Amino acid sequence: MIRFDHVSKDFGGSKPALSDISVEIPDGDFVFLIGPTGAGKSTLLKLIIRDLVPTEGLITVDNWDITTIPQSQIHQLRRHVRMVFQDFKLLMDRTISENIAVGMEVLGKPREEIEKGVHDVLELVELSDKSDVFPAQLSAGELQRIGIARAIVGGPKILLADEPTGNLDPETSDEIIDILKEVNKMGTTVIVVTHNATLVDKNKKRTITLKAGKLEHDEIKGKYHLTKRSHHEKEH
């Protein structure tokens, strides 16, 4: 369970990045987080993994109070809440299997368990044949699958995906969302930040809309509310 209770985050600009956000995301939920650029979506994800600290309010992620979590426990939170990035953030000098293995090595798992874990997630993302190649040899869609594989390999309870389809064509984007839905079926809470209206509308999942740092909509089977005009206005 992720709980935001009247959370604000101010970076000292003219407007706060997030303002008075209160929202609850129960275990096993699949949520699209949408909003124009600068709405505060990435800030919200960074608060969940304690990359940022809220200016006001309370955030709890399962048993952790994000506002008071000691430095020495942050790594435990981040093993529990893993993240997928738009720019993949893979280690370019390591092979695909080594990139995924890192996700388990940091947990201190034994070699045999790591090998099995890597094998299983590579099957899930349908890239078993690419285990020994380097990231530079893969397409963007394949790289994003590897990013997801690394994030889920340790069995996190929560998966945050920050615009995972931002660099991908529609067909590959569908494949990525399918993998994330598959991960969600296994019991992992999934939060996907996206600008892809088609994906949101097609999948009919809970949708939280942020606008100018405020919670605009929170719908069970939501739709992409932002019109092209409003998106354009915000960007300019």
Next chain:
Amino acid sequence: MKKNTNSIWTHMRRSPYQTLAAILTMFLTFLLGGVFALTTGTSLSILRYFEGKPQLTVFFMEKAGKPEADALKITLEGTGKVASTKFVSKDDALAIYKEQNKNDPLLLEMVTADILPASLEVTAIDPRFLSELEPVIKKADGVEEVIFQKDVVDALLSWTNAIRIIGGTLAGLLAIDSLLIIMTVIGLKIAMKKEEIEILKLIGATQWYIRKPFVIEGGIYGIVGAFFAWLIMTILLLVFRSSLLSFLGAIPVIHALLVNPLSSVFLLSAFAFLGILCITGFLLGAIGSLITLARYIKF
């Protein structure tokens, strides 16, 4: 572990000049530090050797001998300031001379017991009494010369202290230099791997998981530098072994150590010295890395 080793080796191989600078600085630090440590150790052995000798030696005139020595012995014992005395006759002196020069027949040819003086070796209860004993001795019959070991010991002590201070200061400065070089090299490596470190932090790596390869890398620089310094010192010691033996062979510790380079004493000492150097090297490198990591990697 294998992955860590490979990763550290890759770090080092990809920046060969930084690696070389770090190892070379460590090498120089340990070479100089090691040479000064050995010199200080040798000086201390020499010092202990002389300290163990009689504090004062009375040499008698050519015609004088046992009767004069016995008379002086009684006088000295009467002062209550003498711990022990030992008479060395002309024949004893010849025997000692022969033993000391047994490998040099030329020096033995012309020497007979007649030309060597008899002597009395005196040890005071307290070295401070020696100056009070001196006038008593000089007044005695048949005394030609009085030699204080104290003078030799004092000279050696001042040399040993000087070596210790100069060597310690230089080795200390070089150690600080090594630390700074290691910090610079590791700082550059951290900057090169900034993105990887960020990724590892985001996926839940502990501080130690991220820091360990850098700490080991710093330690390896120290160990490699220390090993080569030891190797050079050992080779030099073996090359100059004969000269050292002829110069300092009278000192039992040095004699036992150098007389046979294949003896267990030499091998054990050499490897113990290597162990000390390597441990110090690892600690120096690892501490340098840890200081840098604390500065640049924050959670």
